[in-house]
Ligand code: ADP
């Protein structure tokens with residue numbers, strides 16, 4: 135696979151505050167890359183630099199191996215889909231999709247038949263057949279998002295940057311559009327760099343995930359590797375499925391002051407020690423049940439549960455006030471009857487924990 139986009143040591147500051155520093159990664163031709171990070175981690179700034187809406191303070195952006203520093207935004211061959219997908223309110227679906235082709239500076243499409251066939255191919259691809267003559271105020275939010283996507287794809291960009299493209303949709307539609315986006319991308323064979331603040335979206339969509347952590351790259355890996363082996367406590371935190379403890383390491387144990395857990399294996403290098411156990415790898419037992427060999431755990435007070443459809447989330451409070459979340463997948467285990475304010479033993483295999491330090 136060849137790299138269509140290569141980011142080298144990119145930096146950008148506003149005043150004295152660095153929004154991005156030392157960001158490097160490459161995106162292969164025909165790849166779907168998710169860019170995951172919490173709010174303020176620099177995701178939008180990064181896309182704006184790649185698109186050419188702003189200039190970096192440091193580093194280079196290579197497109198097909200060529201530095202594009204001096205190429206203006208509209209000549210980069212890069213498409214951009216914004217979160218709020220502002221469409222032209224007075225134009226039809228058809229005219230919104232065709233607008234860029236007709237009005238661009240370089241090689242506008244003037245032949246009516248050629249224009250029509252390109253627009254209609256896009257209308258079909260994004261599933262809007264029959265709606266092309268509607269005004270954009272006469273279609274649903276999900277359909278407007280498809281128009282925004284079609285409007286970008288119709289100019290045949292080599293790479294499409296999507297900034298939280300599903301953020302404005304309701305949860306149902308968001309899930310459906312995930313599948314649609316993947317289908318559309320693979321049908322066109324175009325490269326997508328998809329920014330999201332949602333870990334489930336990043337894991338579901340990307341061939342690979344780039345995790346942004348405070349303006350730097352925290353991890354670049356396949357969804358499977360990021361999910362199972364986050365390289366730092368911060369990456370684990372952004373995945374929203376780990377219980378994290380900070381403390382000290384010594385004598386073969388990790389201790390957070392209130393609890394200690396036996397260590398197995400060598401900690402992943404990190405500035406400060408931390409211990410992470412995935413929410414779905416914890417089991418809940420009666421408070422007096424002893425820990426078996428190879429197990430770690432502690433007692434905690436049951437507070438509440440939340441039903442998510444496929445699982446129950448149980449919330450516990452440890453003696454030091456730390457809130458611990460346990461996920462019970464209903465496909466693995468029937469829901470448990472837990473008494474609020476009662477004490478339980480939370481147990482996991484020491485081998486399943488990730489230790490940093
Ligand atoms: P997100 O990951 O939520 O998209 P952004 O990339 O928008 O985050 O922002 C990253 C950081 O850069 C934030 O601290 C933000 O306040 C700052 N920032 C972004 N754009 C500007 C700007 N034009 N002027 C000053 N600060 C900015």
Ligand code: MG
Nearest residue numbers: 177178179297
């Ligand atoms: Mg943003």
